[in-house]
Amino acid sequence: MQDNEPPKIEFPCDYPVKVLGRSSDSFHGVVLDVFHRHAPGFDETRVAVRDSSKGTFTAITVVITATGKDQLEALHRDLLATGQVQMVL
Secondary structure, X not given: OOOOOXXXXXXXXXXXXXXXXXXXXXXXXXXXXXXXXXXXXOOXXXXXXXXXXXOOEEEEEEEEEEOOHHHHHHHHHHHHHOOOEEEEO
């Protein structure tokens, strides 16, 4: 019998968060400000930025040390609340 529950995450752990939004001069800074609020001290060398082929969208992947589900939910909520983020994975 298979269990359909997602695997349990053991905190703290390294957790990659991918953020997608329309490219703009302020997008990168706005996204990193939210990460600084929710995951202070994250390693900025573990931030990857990729633009779409036409340059319309930007994807930013940030690896943080996740401390719990509440932190991840608040991070997700505040990223979407910026009005610049279209998707958080």
